[in-house]
Amino acid sequence: xxxxxxxxxxxxxxxxxxxxxxxxxxxxxxxxxxxxxxxxxxxxxxxxxxxxxxxxxxxxxxxxxxxxxxxxxxxxxxxxxxxxxxxxxxxxxxxxxxxxxxxxxxxxxxxxxxxxxxxxxxxxxxxxxxxxxxxxxxxxxxxxxxxxxxxxxxxxxxxxxxxxxxxxxxxxxxxxxxxxxxxxxxxxxxxxxxxxxx
Amino acid sequence: xxxxxxxxxxxxxxxxxxxxxxxxxxxxxxxxxxxxxxxxxxxxxxxxxxxxxxxxxxxxxxxxxxxxxxxxxxxxxxxxxxxxxxxxxxxxxxxxxxxxxxxxxxxxxxxxxxxxxxxxxxxxxxxxxxxxxxxxxxxxxxxxxxxxxxxxxxxxxxxxxxxxxxxxxxxxxxxxxxxxxxxxxxxxxxxxxxxxxxxxxxxxxxxxxxxxxxxxxxxxxxxxxxxxxxxxxxxxxxxxxxxxxxxxxxxxxxxxxxxxxxxxxxxxxxxxxxxxxxxxxxxxxxxxxxxxxxxxxxxxxxxxxxxxxxxxxxxxxxxxxxxxxxxxxxxxxxxxxxxxxxxxxxxxxxxxxxxxxxxxxxxxxxxxxxxxxxxxxxxxxxxxxxxxxxxxxxxxxxxxxx
Numbered sequence: 001x002x003x004x005x006x007x008x009x010x011x012x013x014x015x016x017x018x019x020x021x022x023x024x025x026x027x028x029x030x031x032x033x034x035x036x037x038x039x040x041x042x043x044x045x046x047x048x049x050x051x052x053x054x055x056x057x058x059x060x061x062x063x064x065x066x067x068x069x070x071x072x073x074x075x076x077x078x079x080x081x082x083x084x085x086x087x088x089x090x091x092x093x094x095x096x097x098x099x100x101x102x103x104x105x106x107x108x109x110x111x112x113x114x115x116x117x118x119x120x121x122x123x124x125x126x127x128x129x130x131x132x133x134x135x136x137x138x139x140x141x142x143x144x145x146x147x148x149x150x151x152x153x154x155x156x157x158x159x160x161x162x163x164x165x166x167x168x169x170x171x172x173x174x175x176x177x178x179x180x181x182x183x184x185x186x187x188x189x190x191x192x193x194x195x196x197x198x
Numbered sequence: 199x200x201x202x203x204x205x206x207x208x209x210x211x212x213x214x215x216x217x218x219x220x221x222x223x224x225x226x227x228x229x230x231x232x233x234x235x236x237x238x239x240x241x242x243x244x245x246x247x248x249x250x251x252x253x254x255x256x257x258x259x260x261x262x263x264x265x266x267x268x269x270x271x272x273x274x275x276x277x278x279x280x281x282x283x284x285x286x287x288x289x290x291x292x293x294x295x296x297x298x299x300x301x302x303x304x305x306x307x308x309x310x311x312x313x314x315x316x317x318x319x320x321x322x323x324x325x326x327x328x329x330x331x332x333x334x335x336x337x338x339x340x341x342x343x344x345x346x347x348x349x350x351x352x353x354x355x356x357x358x359x360x361x362x363x364x365x366x367x368x369x370x371x372x373x374x375x376x377x378x379x380x381x382x383x384x385x386x387x388x389x390x391x392x393x394x395x396x397x398x399x400x401x402x403x404x405x406x407x408x409x410x411x412x413x414x415x416x417x418x419x420x421x422x423x424x425x426x427x428x429x430x431x432x433x434x435x436x437x438x439x440x441x442x443x444x445x446x447x448x449x450x451x452x453x454x455x456x457x458x459x460x461x462x463x464x465x466x467x468x469x470x471x472x473x474x475x476x477x478x479x480x481x482x483x484x485x486x487x488x489x490x491x492x493x494x495x496x497x498x499x500x501x502x503x504x505x506x507x508x509x510x511x512x513x514x515x516x517x518x519x520x521x522x523x524x525x526x527x528x529x530x531x532x533x534x535x536x537x538x539x540x541x542x543x544x545x546x547x548x549x550x551x552x553x554x555x556x557x558x559x560x561x562x563x564x565x566x567x568x569x570x571x572x573x574x575x576x577x578x579x580x581x582x583x584x585x586x587x588x589x590x591x592x593x594x595x596x597x598x599x600x
Binding site for chain 2: 074102
């Protein structure tokens with residue numbers, strides 16, 4: 001009796017399903033999730049990870065799932081232990097993952113050739129010093145079949161070229177708006193944080 | 199169960215403040231000066247005049263005058279007299295709070311609280327105790343760090359030394375010990391307060407060394423100072439050596455508090471011996487948590503790791519993807535390991551392959567630098583009676599230099 005009175009007292013507009021035309025148009029927007037015990041159980045029924053599956057081995061074993069945290073910095077890898085440390089001999093190399101099977105970070109590792117002679121290096125320096133506009137780092141690297149990093153290791157551009165390059169960079173940066181400038185600065189800060197492990 | 203009879207022991211439990219004190223009592227024993235303003239000096243002829251006048255008065259008044267007379271006699275000293283230390287509740291409380299050995303007298307503890315800027319007389323200030331304590335602190339902290347982590351780079355050792363026994367840490371410790379500061383030093387001040395001449399507000403602190411050091415080419419300000427030269431020419435934190443400070447200008451609170459803590463260390467060593475000093479160091483300094491792995495800052499970790507592996511004749515380090523998720527999504531996560539041959543040196547996770555690789559290299563380098571031997575013994579442990587024969591500690595080649 002009391003509930004029926006309460007129901008009649010509610011404003012009519014808050015119960016849209018009572019109006020047939022309105023409830024039809026709003027049906028898509030207001031559909032509730034039809035969760036039931038059976039459906040919930042069904043969704044939770046997932047195939048376990050292969051590391052949990054004990055059937056692929058012929059014997060009993062302990063399932064060891066490594067924690068999802070980063071390794072402790074104070075744990076010295078056994079390769080880094082000095083020869084007189086007893087942990088070196090006692091530590092069993094329980095490497096489950098084979099390094100050869102893992103994919104590398106880069107698509108292809110550059111092959112190290114060590115083919116440049118001192119005369120080549122002298123030539124690189126001459127080219128860079130005499131005609132820095134033509135012989136950039138990338139061009140020299142392509143011609144001598146080495147990396148641009150190696151070119152930077154053996155020689156440096158002339159001060160005039162560096163000045164020109166700095167001015168070009170300044171001109172480019174002057175066209176940046178506040179958003180791009182801040183994004184670049186943030187990127188630099190994040191990069192510095194990698195070295196601090198922060 | 200019997201009830202506690204509060205009435206019986208309430209008088210001893212209640213603080214003395216809570217008790218009612220009549221005016222006469224207050225007047226006789228007086229209020230302690232904490233010297234917020236320089237006290238008025240009375241001339242001797244005035245006090246003698248008071249004494250002559252007071253002779254016909256009753257005994258109580260004579261006592262009041264005597265009290266004030268002794269206080270006036272205290273005013274002529276720059277720091278509290280030695281016999282005042284026994285009267286100070288603050289000093290006794292500090293002595294008890296720090297569990298200082300009973301062989302360390304209260305008077306010496308009072309002396310550790312008098313800075314050079316308050317009392318320039320070396321027989322009454324804490325300068326000599328602080329010098330001894332400073333040397334002890336540096337020695338104990340250095341040997342602990344170098345023996346526990348024999349591969350630490352020098353910059354990290356400097357930073358860790360600063361964290362363990364640097365002036366900021368010592369000042370924080372003095373604050374944690376509950377040492378209050380006197381507004382102005384003087385003979386009438388409670389000897390339980392830290393007494394020093396404060397620096398005037400707005401005074402500029404000298405940043406560089408105040409006197410010429412032994413370092414060659416000191417005048418060349420923009421020349422690079424190598425880390426190795428800092429061992430030889432600079433102090434234990436890698437900062438330039440400070441000269442003898444002039445007492446007229448005053449000192450900062452941080453300097454005065456640090457000097458006090460050092461002086462306490464020196465006083466314990468002098469009165470209670472080496473073992474007590476070492477125990478005090480372990481309980482108050484080494485017990486402070488310092489995560490050394492957070493002190494590192496690598497500029498080019500991958501390059502450093504390559505150089506390290508070449509130096510130690512390990513295989514060249516190679517970065518491999520251990521696991522990844524969401525490579526094509528907005529927030530991918532890569533877990534990259536750095537392998538030397540089949541051995542994993544380090545592992546790092548990041549939002550890009552470059553970041554994960556750099557972090558893995560950082561982890562590998564930290565794994566190298568944070569090596570700690572199993573049974574660490576420090577050289578000063580040989581000073582104990584019936585110490586085992588000394589076995590040499592691990593000495594490393596040193597940090598990677600690129």
